[in-house]
Amino acid sequence: MSDFIIRVENLSKKYALGQKQEGYTSLRDVLSNRAKSLQNVFQKQQSKNQNSKGEFWALKDVCFDIKQGDRVGIIGRNGAGKSTLLKILSRITEPTQGRIKVKGRIASLLEVGTGFHPELTGRENIYLNGAILGMSKAEIERKFDEMVAFAEVEKFLDTPVKRYSSGMYVRLAFAVAVHLEPEILVVDEVLAVGDAQFQKKCLNKMLEVGKQGRTVLFVSHNMSAIRSLCTVGLVLSKGTLKDIGEINQVTDKYLADIERFNSSSTAVETKSFNLKEVKFYTPASPVIKTFDTVNIKVGFSGKEDVIEPDVYISICSLDGQRIVGLNFRDFQEIPLLAAGKVAEVAFSINSLPLLPGQYQLEVQLKDLQKNKYELIDRTFPFEVVETPVYGSRHLDKSWFGHIGLKVNSSMEIMN
Amino acid sequence: MDRSISSNKQELVIEAGRAEQQYWRDLWRYRELFYFLAWRDILVRYKQTAIGMAWAIIRPFLTMVVFTVVFGQIAKLPSEGGAPYPILVFAAMLPWQFFSSSLGECSNSLITNANLLSKVYFPRLVVPTSAVVVCFVDFLVSGIILLGLMAWYNYIPTWRILTLPLFIGIAFIASMGVGLWLASLNVQYRDFRYVVPFIMQLGQYISPVGFSSTIIPEQWRLVYSLNPMVGVIDGFRWAILGGDSQIYLPGFALSTGLVVLLFITGIWYFRKMERTFADVI
Numbered sequence: 179m180s181d182f183i184i185r186v187e188n189l190s191k192k193y194a195l196g197q198k199q200e201g202y203t204s205l206r207d208v209l210s211n212r213a214k215s216l217q218n219v220f221q222k223q224q225s226k227n228q229n230s231k232g233e234f235w236a237l238k239d240v241c242f243d244i245k246q247g248d249r250v251g252i253i254g255r256n257g258a259g260k261s262t263l264l265k266i267l268s269r270i271t272e273p274t275q276g277r278i279k280v281k282g283r284i285a286s287l288l289e290v291g292t293g294f295h296p297e298l299t300g301r302e303n304i305y306l307n308g309a310i311l312g313m314s315k316a317e318i319e320r321k322f323d324e325m326v327a328f329a330e331v332e333k334f335l336d337t338p339v340k341r342y343s344s345g346m347y348v349r350l351a352f353a354v355a356v357h358l359e360p361e362i363l364v365v366d367e368v369l370a371v372g373d374a375q376f377q378k379k380c381l382n383k384m385l386e387v388g389k390q391g392r393t394v395l396f397v398s399h400n401m402s403a404i405r406s407l408c409t410v411g412l413v414l415s416k417g418t419l420k421d422i423g424e425i426n427q428v429t430d431k432y433l434a435d436i437e438r439f440n441s442s443s444t445a446v447e448t449k450s451f452n453l454k455e456v457k458f459y460t461p462a463s464p465v466i467k468t469f470d471t472v473n474i475k476v477g478f479s480g481k482e483d484v485i486e487p488d489v490y491i492s493i494c495s496l497d498g499q500r501i502v503g504l505n506f507r508d509f510q511e512i513p514l515l516a517a518g519k520v521a522e523v524a525f526s527i528n529s530l531p532l533l534p535g536q537y538q539l540e541v542q543l544k545d546l547q548k549n550k551y552e553l554i555d556r557t558f559p560f561e562v563v564e565t566p567v568y569g570s571r572h573l574d575k576s577w578f579g580h581i582g583l584k585v586n587s588s589m590e591i592m593n
Numbered sequence: 594m595d596r597s598i599s600s601n602k603q604e605l606v607i608e609a610g611r612a613e614q615q616y617w618r619d620l621w622r623y624r625e626l627f628y629f630l631a632w633r634d635i636l637v638r639y640k641q642t643a644i645g646m647a648w649a650i651i652r653p654f655l656t657m658v659v660f661t662v663v664f665g666q667i668a669k670l671p672s673e674g675g676a677p678y679p680i681l682v683f684a685a686m687l688p689w690q691f692f693s694s695s696l697g698e699c700s701n702s703l704i705t706n707a708n709l710l711s712k713v714y715f716p717r718l719v720v721p722t723s724a725v726v727v728c729f730v731d732f733l734v735s736g737i738i739l740l741g742l743m744a745w746y747n748y749i750p751t752w753r754i755l756t757l758p759l760f761i762g763i764a765f766i767a768s769m770g771v772g773l774w775l776a777s778l779n780v781q782y783r784d785f786r787y788v789v790p791f792i793m794q795l796g797q798y799i800s801p802v803g804f805s806s807t808i809i810p811e812q813w814r815l816v817y818s819l820n821p822m823v824g825v826i827d828g829f830r831w832a833i834l835g836g837d838s839q840i841y842l843p844g845f846a847l848s849t850g851l852v853v854l855l856f857i858t859g860i861w862y863f864r865k866m867e868r869t870f871a872d873v874i
Contacts, residue, residue, distance in 0.1 A: 265871070267607070269607060269714040270710075270712070270713070270714050270871045271868070271869075271871045271872055272607070272608075272868045273607065273608065274609060275609065277608035278606070278607040278608070279604055279605070279606050280605040280606075280607065281604050282605075286713070286714070288712045289712045292708060292709060292712040292713050293713070295633055297636075297640045297641075298633065298636060305629060306630075306632075306633050309625050309626045309628075309629040309630075310626060310709060310715070311713065312623075312626075312715070314625055315625055
């Protein structure tokens with residue numbers, strides 16, 4: 179039990195709402211509030227109401243332990259308390275209640291390029307930013323060349339960073355940050371910047387840091403980055419700890435919770451059919467990942483006897499482009515379906531080649547005998563969750579398309 | 594690597610109101626940041642200016658000329674001992690300019706570095722302190738004028754000039770003390786953005802900058818010394834002018850006492866407010 183490197187006990191953080199929204203108070207406000215509260219002595223109830231309205235618990239009774247060498251991915255929706263947790267861990271703000279015990283030096287990276295000064299040159303900013311992040315001068319000097327090479331800005335070292343392109347700026351800022359070598363590295367969503375190549379470079383660097391036995395805490399909305407980088411997942415929801423455990427289980431569960439919200443009722447009525455249910459699922463896991471086995475189940479009944487029933491499904495991209503379509507009769511016949519009886523047909527796909535992203539399922543019910551082709555006038559959205567397919571980076575649909583392939587590569591260099 | 598082993602042993606506890614013990618150790622650990630911040634401000638200060646550092650000399654010099662003409666020539670106020678009036682003025686101008694620019698820089702330092710405060714941890718005391726240090730560099734630069742003036746008037750200081758570092762120390766503590774108060778108040782109440790220039794402007798006339806404090810009637814001098822800068826300026830004149838320049842001891846003691854009090858309460862208040870800076874700023 180004692181091998182933890184971070185132990186969080188009953189951590190809570192309260193914000194006064196007014197304070198946070200207004201940004202700053204003026205002396206006059208304080209004086210007038212004092213005067214008001216004097217008045218309120220006579221009208222006690224009112225002031226009580228104001229108090230309870232005016233506070234907000236960004237974190238409430240959060241407890242967990244993190245072991246040495248764990249790479250922890252912190253997941254949660256916006257406003258779940260992730261950033262507050264990181265801010266308390268990095269000692270930027272103090273908790274209202276509870277405590278954290280930490281063994282070792284924490285360096286945190288909550289923003290890329292904190293403290294960069296536009297008037298200073300790249301070289302000067304490396305020193306400044308390094309010092310701000312807690313590096314000693316000797317440490318910066320030792321890693322200077324490495325940082326410059328990582329950022330690929332050798333030529334512009336003596337140019338003020340205000341003349342840098344935004345890409346160069348971010349690269350330089352990141353280069354300094356990833357060369358921090360603390361026992362515990364805290365990283366907020368900073369990988370959202372930079373191009374894909376650079377993101378990959380950063381992720382690899384962080385993975386390397388983790389493999390050296392250091393502890394990494396990482397907040398991101400990019401699930402594939404989290405899955406490939408982290409070993410432990412931690413889910414926050416509305417300021418409380420919802421789940422902590424092995425990364426894949428935790429993220430699967432987290433994504434499934436979001437999913438459940440999407441696939442609510444699927445019963446739809448058309449002119450001559452009742453669609454009872456459409457289900458798109460993986461038997462083994464609560465979420466769908468690329469190359470998983472998936473089942474698509476469609477249950478329906480006819481309002482009158484259906485003589486030659488058939489079901490057509492297609493998977494479409496979000497903008498409605500059909501990626502693939504399947505007719506059930508191409509695989510198997512469905513016998514005559516008496517009115518009111520429910521038929522359940524299922525397609526089982528061995529290895530779903532869809533890349534991570536949002537898709538929709540289209541369903542058409544038919545009676546070939548009576549020439550009825552009735553397209554359900556809604557689609558059924560599903561998500562292939564972010565998992566590493568070709569490495570950990572996010573795959574942009576406009577470059578990688580919708581289909582994922584299992585690829586073996588080889589290389590030869592000719593003279 | 595040896596560092597990681599040693600720091601593995603120490604355990605850090607983050608808790609409401611707990612930071613005190615680690616604070617002063619951290620302050621020492623972040624001494625380099627302190628140096629870098631001052632260095633940044635000095636570098637940035639005169640970028641894209643045509644005459645650069647010369648501003649640090651021109652401003653006090655012109656003020657000195659104006660004061661000498663107004664107080665010495667037009668109002669015909671007496672100097673102290675036999676010192677030429679410009680030296681009398683400049684001996685006070687030096688600490689006063691240091692003090693007033695420190696107040697200006699210090700009180701804004703936290704707000705101009707707001708992005709740092711809300712994204713990185715370090716002892717916040719580093720920020721206003723490095724602002725004062727930047728002003729101190731200006732102070733040293735404009736000290737050159739004093740040397741120039743002394744050479745011009747062939748004025749040779751006495752042994753008392755050796756005590757000057759003591760008074761510089763008091764000036765430093767005074768600037769820090771008031772600066773810390775204003776800096777932490779300014780985070781919470783931006784009213785002080787308007788108060789500070791006002792203090793700087795008014796203070797120049799309330800403090801004995803353009804004239805000698807000996808012209809203050811005897812019975813009021815103790816009250817006059819409630820202005821912490823009075824002690825500092827008198828001390829500067831005593832050390833630099835030598836000769837007949839006398840120091841009014843009760844007043845000096847009162848002023849210096851106030852300076853120390855301001856300094857200690859300044860740190861106390863700053864430390865108290867510091868934990869909420871990131872939430873409030």
